[in-house]
Amino acid sequence: MTGDTSPYSRWRKRVILITVVSLLLAFSLGMLEGSGTHPRRKSHIKTWSRPGAGYQLEVDKTIPPNGDNAITHAREDFNCDKCCYRYTTIENGILEIRSKSELQERVCKKRLPDVIIFGMKKCGTTSLKNFLSYHPDIAFTQNELTFFSSSDRTKGVEFYRSEMVYSTPDQISIEKTPDYCHYPQVPRAIKAVLPNVKLIIIMRDPVERAISDFVHMQVSLAKKCKKKSACRLDDPAYYIADTFEDSIIDSNGDLNFSNLLVAKGVYVTYIRRYRKYFKPEQVLALDGETFIKNPYPAVKLVEQFLGIRDYFTRDHFYYDVQKGFFCLNKPIPNNCMKESKGRPHPEVNDETLRKLRDYYRPYNKALNKLMKVDFHWSS
Numbered sequence: 001m002t003g004d005t006s007p008y009s010r011w012r013k014r015v016i017l018i019t020v021v022s023l024l025l026a027f028s029l030g031m032l033e034g035s036g037t038h039p040r041r042k043s044h045i046k047t048w049s050r051p052g053a054g055y056q057l058e059v060d061k062t063i064p065p066n067g068d069n070a071i072t073h074a075r076e077d078f079n080c081d082k083c084c085y086r087y088t089t090i091e092n093g094i095l096e097i098r099s100k101s102e103l104q105e106r107v108c109k110k111r112l113p114d115v116i117i118f119g120m121k122k123c124g125t126t127s128l129k130n131f132l133s134y135h136p137d138i139a140f141t142q143n144e145l146t147f148f149s150s151s152d153r154t155k156g157v158e159f160y161r162s163e164m165v166y167s168t169p170d171q172i173s174i175e176k177t178p179d180y181c182h183y184p185q186v187p188r189a190i191k192a193v194l195p196n197v198k199l200i201i202i203m204r205d206p207v208e209r210a211i212s213d214f215v216h217m218q219v220s221l222a223k224k225c226k227k228k229s230a231c232r233l234d235d236p237a238y239y240i241a242d243t244f245e246d247s248i249i250d251s252n253g254d255l256n257f258s259n260l261l262v263a264k265g266v267y268v269t270y271i272r273r274y275r276k277y278f279k280p281e282q283v284l285a286l287d288g289e290t291f292i293k294n295p296y297p298a299v300k301l302v303e304q305f306l307g308i309r310d311y312f313t314r315d316h317f318y319y320d321v322q323k324g325f326f327c328l329n330k331p332i333p334n335n336c337m338k339e340s341k342g343r344p345h346p347e348v349n350d351e352t353l354r355k356l357r358d359y360y361r362p363y364n365k366a367l368n369k370l371m372k373v374d375f376h377w378s379s
């Protein structure tokens, strides 16, 4: 069998080949045009709608040619673009105020608190404040205002408001003053000004709290004693000796439970006072010991309690070996508490520890019952 090799036949084959190639080219180009997508990056800005703080999530979508299984990368807005402040490190004070025009644009005002962290001293209140300060739905007043526990109360509510941090209409404003816990007049005073306020208390093993408070008061005293005229503690109910044991055990070997180092650990007394004025659902109790070991579950509980966005993820936190505590990795990396948090504690003798534990046990049990929680340090 021989093929048809006439000039006409060769010309006809060429025409068919060219037509097929052109058709294939046109078809594939048409496919791409018709789909309206290109296999390259597309960027969208998505604004979250609840509760509307304007927190932006930049979503970077790489759409593969078939349009399926689009890979979505979410990159957080590190500076809370719709907030009244920009974020900086804990070391530098966390919040940097925006310009006047930016504040106006964002309807930033100083608002009375929706939430108060009212205790407990040396139980992790600062770390909790620092972590929550980076939540875009929260405007956290950085200073402890002590409004309800000091003579500032006589200056009136407008003074209190003027001390608050700026917040947008969609943010929850918070202040923390651990001192509010143990002054008997404070719960009623808060109720009179903020009847619907939400209250958070973080409590750790009262024995650990007492030792931490001792170290703290020693440092404060040492600072004051640099100026000889001011060399005394503000509160005479504190007694600080050279050692923890000598501070809380009297000459008869008995526990001096009126020393504030000890008294401040009787949490149930303080909470009962608050519960006289506030409904149980207004108060959230957090365990400071589990918070030290892992802050993530505690910040999630706070988000739920306040009904704010599910913002924090596990990878916001990392354990810093050098610091010996958890620090933030997001939105700013390597962001640890200042040196004054996480100080070394002295060794305390077993006898003193036993006396303290025996003293606190019934109060801890009553606390568990009242708050319907089981703090593992309570026995």
Ligand SMILES: Nc1ncnc2c1ncn2[C@@H]1O[C@H](COP(=O)(O)OS(=O)(=O)O)[C@@H](OP(=O)(O)O)[C@H]1O
Binding pocket: 120, 121, 122, 123, 124, 125, 126, 127, 178, 211, 212, 213, 215, 216, 291, 292, 325, 326, 327, 337, 340, 341, 342, 343, 344
């Ligand atoms: N992540 C992290 N980093 C550092 N420190 C942490 C952290 N989480 C909890 N803590 C514990 O917080 C203790 C200080 O508590 P407060 O911030 O409530 O103290 S204060 O009342 O405001 O002075 C502090 O007490 P000390 O260890 O005695 O310094 C810490 O044990």
